[in-house]
Amino acid sequence: MLLYFRGCTAREKLTSISKATERILKAAKINYETLEDEQCCGSVLLRTGFVDDAIEQMNGNLKDFEGKTIVTSCSGCYKTLKEDYKKYLGVDLKVIHISQLLEQLIKENKINLKGNKDLKVTYHDSCHLGRHAGEYEAPRNVIQSISNLVEMENNKENARCCGSGGGVKSAYG
Structure with a gap:
């Protein structure tokens, strides 16, 4: 069974993210x-x-994750569920980021996203998904399937941190 783990931000503050993911x-x-x-x-x-x-929080979540593949649209949740649960609890959860799932669905022709190839779009590599988890290509492949990706000067390993993963957005946003 696939479990969509929304994460605090998509669940509480930016509900449009979880609604779009569920659509x-x-x-x-x-x-x-x-x-x-x-x-x-x-x-x-x-x-x-x-x-x-x-x-303590992670241990409390384990019963909900048992036997499930977890998909999340939150980069912080992705990094934590995929890497930190293993590091701190010794539990190897099966976790995928929504961009990885979308990339797979597009390749398999299971979803057709509408876009505008004349539209220029850029992408900010989050610290958690990019530098920490090493996922740079899936988000780019999804964007390129629906628009014209234009890279920022500072991208991938050299992307600038927005501060959100360290709690700045939660505290001040």
């Missing part, structure tokens, strides 16, 4: 579930130095 999953006829009482993955706690609290 895409439904359009692709993907059976998925969400957690009625979804809790934080622990990312912000880890990044702000509350490691023991993060580990």
Whole structure:
């Protein structure tokens, strides 16, 4: 079973992200579930130095993840679920980012995204998905399938940090 893990930002602050992700999953006829009482993955706690609290939070989530493939639209959740649960709990979760799923669906002709090739679009590599998890190509491939990708001067490994993953957006946004 596929579990769509929305994450704190998409669940609470930028609900348009979770709504759009769910529309895409439904359009692709993907059976998925969400957690009625979804809790934080622990990312912000880890990044702000509350490691023991993060580990407690992560342990509390494990029962919800058992036997599921997790897809998330949050880069911080992706990095935490994929790498930090293994590092701190020894648990190897099956996690994919929505950009990776979209890339796969496009390649398999299971979804047809409408776009405008005349439209110039740029992409900011998040620290968590890019530098930390090493995923640079999936988001670019999805964008290139629907528009004209124009790279920023500082991209991929050299992208500038926006501060969100370290809690700046949560505290001040």
